[in-house]
Amino acid sequence: MRWLGNKVQLLEEILLAGERAGFSGGTVCDLFAGSGTVGRFFRSRGYKVISTDLMHCSLAFQKVFLECPGPPSFEGIRDHWDNLEPLGADRIRNAQSFDSVTWEPFLKVIHFLEQELPSREGLLCRQFSPQGAADRRYLSPDNAGRLDAIIETIRNWRLQKKINEPEMWLLITCIIDAADRVANISGTYGAYLKNWQQNALNPLKLTAPALVQGPLGQANRLDAIDCIEEMECDLLYIDPPYNQRQYAANYHLPEVISLLPLEDSDAGIESQLYGKTGLLPWKDSASSLCSRRGTECRDAMASIISRAPAQGIVFSYSEEGILTRGEIEQMLEQWSVADVDVERECEKEQILHEIPYRRFRSDKEGRVSRTGSSRSFHPARGRSEDEVHEWLFAIKKLQEERC
Numbered sequence: 001m002r003w004l005g006n007k008v009q010l011l012e013e014i015l016l017a018g019e020r021a022g023f024s025g026g027t028v029c030d031l032f033a034g035s036g037t038v039g040r041f042f043r044s045r046g047y048k049v050i051s052t053d054l055m056h057c058s059l060a061f062q063k064v065f066l067e068c069p070g071p072p073s074f075e076g077i078r079d080h081w082d083n084l085e086p087l088g089a090d091r092i093r094n095a096q097s098f099d100s101v102t103w104e105p106f107l108k109v110i111h112f113l114e115q116e117l118p119s120r121e122g123l124l125c126r127q128f129s130p131q132g133a134a135d136r137r138y139l140s141p142d143n144a145g146r147l148d149a150i151i152e153t154i155r156n157w158r159l160q161k162k163i164n165e166p167e168m169w170l171l172i173t174c175i176i177d178a179a180d181r182v183a184n185i186s187g188t189y190g191a192y193l194k195n196w197q198q199n200a201l202n203p204l205k206l207t208a209p210a211l212v213q214g215p216l217g218q219a220n221r222l223d224a225i226d227c228i229e230e231m232e233c234d235l236l237y238i239d240p241p242y243n244q245r246q247y248a249a250n251y252h253l254p255e256v257i258s259l260l261p262l263e264d265s266d267a268g269i270e271s272q273l274y275g276k277t278g279l280l281p282w283k284d285s286a287s288s289l290c291s292r293r294g295t296e297c298r299d300a301m302a303s304i305i306s307r308a309p310a311q312g313i314v315f316s317y318s319e320e321g322i323l324t325r326g327e328i329e330q331m332l333e334q335w336s337v338a339d340v341d342v343e344r345e346c347e348k349e350q351i352l353h354e355i356p357y358r359r360f361r362s363d364k365e366g367r368v369s370r371t372g373s374s375r376s377f378h379p380a381r382g383r384s385e386d387e388v389h390e391w392l393f394a395i396k397k398l399q400e401e402r403c
Helices: 009-018 037-044 056-065 074-079 106-114 125-127 143-161 165-181 225-232 252-262 298-308 326-336
Strands: 027-030 050-051 218-220 233-238 312-318 352-360 389-396
Touching: 009 037, 009 233, 009 312, 009 352, 009 389, 027 037, 027 074, 037 050, 037 056, 037 326, 050 056, 056 165, 056 218, 056 252, 074 106, 106 143, 106 165, 125 143, 143 252, 165 252, 225 298, 298 326, 312 326, 326 389
Parallel strands: 027 050, 027 233, 050 218, 233 312
Antiparallel strands: 312 389, 352 389
16 A cells, blocks of 8 residues: 555665664564554564554554464355355465465455445445545545445454454455555545546455565554553664654545444444544544654654663664654664663764665646645755655664673
8 A cells, every 4th residue: 555654665774774783583573563564574584573553554454464374264254255256366466475276265255345246335435435425536436335335244244253353354454455546646645636547447456465474473553652661572663754744644544444344333433534535533642753843753752762672773764854863863872872881982883874765756747735836845955856865773782791
């Protein structure tokens, strides 16, 4: 799914940074899991991963990438799919190291969900398609109706205990991903487009998530500030939000889709939606790491790092973020030498690697903001408008005898 700050292109760099932080094996903690890409990568390399994020849609991907033991059998709903033909192997191309035979029940289940279910007018039709009174254009009426039918079916299977948790989370990630590929947006879900993009008119298509083999991990939906002391690990990976964009306000539709199958009906979620874009209430859980008020962001991050029970830390952050390089370096240095009687002239164990990449521009094709003006960017000194650098800090906990 299109996730702001996704680190797909940096995975090998993150592993190298972990090695510079002294990591050679054991448990990895992904503290701001997001799309689950980093945790999935470390699991595929043979490491146990624990992770957390406040977003429920993130929890769905964490559950699949870290806790799913393999392709589910869907034995409890065999009567729905047993006589159907499996869809093509292209639907499982993202899954690694599994053969098509083990995926056959899944390929038949998505055949049933895609082609055998009649469309239904549910919450997504009413609230996130032009079929509803609010005329929100996130989804075409056809795709919204198909998603509503699939969500209702997954909900009923869950309530009737016909599917287990791994099967449920697998299907939830499938519908989040399928909806994302036909969503009428330019980047995040902070706004929908007035006119339909071609992808938004494509039919809904369910595909397997990028399942990997590896040690079973642990997925959580906890606030990093509250749970950090419980996240004992050999390597702590920190990739916090770096600007004022609150994820809950920019990914509310995937959040709604992830929650609906776990509700007994649409009513509980639908009664909470508000505003032009159909937001869920989120301000009570707004992250202080997105705040530019005073020292809120710095204090929150300092609190997390100072209490981190890890042997090494890799910290990823944009050079255009709220925190300065000096503030991050100071936090990491204080954590590294905490409770260790070392002199300042001791060799520094902190390493910073800067990675240049091309800025994501959701208005690249000449789109303008709702105010009618083009978005403006203020690149760092010496950078072009399309260039930004990612900071990748690596630091290990110093031991007294090392200096």
